[in-house]
Amino acid sequence: MKKILIANRGEIAVRILTTAHKMGIKTVAIYSTVDRSSPHVKLANEAVCIGEGPSNESYLLGSKIIKIAKQLHVDAIHPGYGFLSENADFAEEVEKNGIIFIGPKSNAIKIMGSKLAAKEAVKMYNIPMVPGVDEAITDIKKAKKIASEIGFPILIKASAGGGGKGMRIVEKEDDLESQMNRAISEATSAFGDGSVFIEKYVASPRHIEIQVLADSHGNIIHLFERECSIQRRHQKVVEEAPSVILTPELRSEMGEAAIKVAKSCEYLGAGTVEFLLDENNNFYFLEMNTRLQVEHPVTELITGMDLVELQIKIAKGEKLPIQQKDLSIKGHAIELRVYAEDPQNDFLPSVGTLETYILPKGKGIRVDNGFEEGMDIPIYYDPMLSKLITYGETREEALLIMQKAINDYIIKGVQTTLPFGKFVIQHDSFKEGTFDTHFVKNYYTAAIITSTNENEAKIAALIALKQYQEDQKTLRIPTL
Numbered sequence: 001m002k003k004i005l006i007a008n009r010g011e012i013a014v015r016i017l018t019t020a021h022k023m024g025i026k027t028v029a030i031y032s033t034v035d036r037s038s039p040h041v042k043l044a045n046e047a048v049c050i051g052e053g054p055s056n057e058s059y060l061l062g063s064k065i066i067k068i069a070k071q072l073h074v075d076a077i078h079p080g081y082g083f084l085s086e087n088a089d090f091a092e093e094v095e096k097n098g099i100i101f102i103g104p105k106s107n108a109i110k111i112m113g114s115k116l117a118a119k120e121a122v123k124m125y126n127i128p129m130v131p132g133v134d135e136a137i138t139d140i141k142k143a144k145k146i147a148s149e150i151g152f153p154i155l156i157k158a159s160a161g162g163g164g165k166g167m168r169i170v171e172k173e174d175d176l177e178s179q180m181n182r183a184i185s186e187a188t189s190a191f192g193d194g195s196v197f198i199e200k201y202v203a204s205p206r207h208i209e210i211q212v213l214a215d216s217h218g219n220i221i222h223l224f225e226r227e228c229s230i231q232r233r234h235q236k237v238v239e240e241a242p243s244v245i246l247t248p249e250l251r252s253e254m255g256e257a258a259i260k261v262a263k264s265c266e267y268l269g270a271g272t273v274e275f276l277l278d279e280n281n282n283f284y285f286l287e288m289n290t291r292l293q294v295e296h297p298v299t300e301l302i303t304g305m306d307l308v309e310l311q312i313k314i315a316k317g318e319k320l321p322i323q324q325k326d327l328s329i330k331g332h333a334i335e336l337r338v339y340a341e342d343p344q345n346d347f348l349p350s351v352g353t354l355e356t357y358i359l360p361k362g363k364g365i366r367v368d369n370g371f372e373e374g375m376d377i378p379i380y381y382d383p384m385l386s387k388l389i390t391y392g393e394t395r396e397e398a399l400l401i402m403q404k405a406i407n408d409y410i411i412k413g414v415q416t417t418l419p420f421g422k423f424v425i426q427h428d429s430f431k432e433g434t435f436d437t438h439f440v441k442n443y444y445t446a447a448i449i450t451s452t453n454e455n456e457a458k459i460a461a462l463i464a465l466k467q468y469q470e471d472q473k474t475l476r477i478p479t480l
C-alpha cells in the first residue's frame with residue numbers, strides 16, 4: 001500500500017494522514033471549496049477539490065471520490081467517521097473498482113446498519129440483550145401483548161435508526177398505539193424504512209462500548225472499554241477509558257461478548273460494540289458501529305496502540321501484531337469534545353472566525369485538531385473543532401491535567417463548549433463516577449456557566465484591586 005485517499009475532513013483527516021505518513025504511505029486529501037485552507041489539505045501529499053460546501057456536493061460524492069482515487073492511482077480509501085464511513089454501497093463500489101476500503105466488508109456494514117438484522121446475526125452467540133422482540137412490529141394487538149409481557153415502560157426503536165433517532169418511551173398501554181404510529185411514520189420519513197421494534201426501557205443506564213479489532217486471518221481481539229455515558233441529546237461530550245464501574249471480570253465478559261458480535265458478521269478491521277449497563281451492572285448489546293470512532297484516542301492512550309496503523313495493516317492483509325494476552329490497561333485517559341457551540345444558548349452552533357486559537361500543550365495532553373487561527377468555521381458540517389484528550393497514571397491525574405488544559409486552550413471569535421466541559425469534569429457526580437446517561441439533563445443549566453463566569457470575573461476583579469492597592473503602597477515608599 002503506497003498511497004491512500006482520505007475521504008474526510010477536519011481533525012480525523014489530520015489524524016489519519018499523520019499515521020499514514022509515519023508508515024511511509026503517501027496521502028491524497030479531498031476538500032470542499034470552503035475547506036480549501038484547512039490543515040488536512042496542507043498536510044496531504046496531494047489534494048483535490050471535489051465540490052462546494054454542502055456535504056452532498058462534496059464529501060458524500062462517492063462516485064466522484066472513487067474516480068479521483070483511480071486517476072491518482074490510490075491503493076486504498078480511508079473513510080474516517082461520518083460521511084461515507086458506514087455506507088455499505090460505497091464500500092462495495094470502492095472494492096469493485098479494485099481499491100481497498102479501509103474498514104469492514106460491505107455485508108458487515110449492512111448487517112450492523114439494521115438493528116433487527118444485527119439482533120438476528122448475534123442470535124446464536126448468546127449475547128445478552130434487553131428483553132424485547134427481534135422482529136419488526138406492525139400489528140398493534142401484538143404490540144400490546146408483547147408490551148404487557150415485558151412490562152412498562154417500554155421503548156420503541158426504529159430498526160434503521162441511530163443516535164437515538166426514532167426512539168419513543170411508552171409509559172402505559174393507553175399511549176402505545178399513538179406512539180407506535182408516530183414512531184413508524186417518523187422512521188419511514190427519516191430512514192425510508194418504517195420497521196420498529198420494542199424493548200424494555202432501561203431507565204438509568206450507562207453507555208459502555210468495547211473496541212474490537214479483527215484481521216483477515218480469523219483473529220479478533222478487544223481493546224477494553226470506553227465509558228460514554230456523558231452525552232447531551234445523543235451527542236457524546238466526555239469519554240474516558242477505562243470506566244470506573246467495570247470490574248476485571250465484567251470487563252472480560254463484555255470483551256468476550258463484543259468479540260462474538262464481531263464474529264457474527266465476519267467483521268474486519270476496527271469496530272465498536274455498544275452496550276447498556278443497568279443499575280445492577282447487567283450489560284446488554286445495543287449495536288455495533290462499523291467505523292473508527294471519534295473517541296478512539298482514549299483507547300490508544302491506555303493501550304499504547306495506534307488504531308489507524310492497525311486498521312491499515314489489517315486492510316493490507318497483515319495479521320494482527322498482538323494477541324489478547326499482550327494487552328493491558330495502563331493509566332487513564334479522558335476526552336473532551338470541543339465544539340463551536342454556545343453552551344449558554346442551547347448549544348447553537350457558533351459560527352465565525354477563530355481570531356485567537358492557541359492549543360494547550362504539555363505532559364499528558366493530546367489535542368486531535370483540525371483548525372488553525374484565522375480560519376472560519378464552515379456552517380455545513382459538524383461544528384467539532386477538536387478533541388482535547390488527557391492522560392494520567394490515575395483518573396485523578398488525568399482530570400487535573402484536563403482542568404489545566406481547558407484553562408490553557410484559548411479560543412476567541414466563537415463560543416465553544418470548553419466551559420461546559422469544565423463544568424462536567426468538576427462536578428461531584430462525575431468525579432465520584434456515579435453518573436449515568438442522564439447526567440447532563442439532570443445537572444446542567446446554562447445559568448451554571450453564567451454564574452461561573454461571573455464568579456471568575458469577580459475573583460479577577462478582586463485580584464486586580466488587591467494588586468492596585470499593593471502597587472499604591474510601593475509607590476508611596478519613595479515619598480516617605
Ligand code: MV4
Nearest residue numbers: 130155163164199200201202203207231286437
Ligand atoms: C436504550 C435505552 C434504554 N433502554 N434501550 C440511545 C441511542 C441508541 N444507541 C440506543 N439508546 C438507548 N437505548 C433500552 N432498551 C436508552 C438509550 C439511551 C442512550 C443510550 C446510550 C447513550 C445515551 C443514551 C441517551 C438516552 C437514551
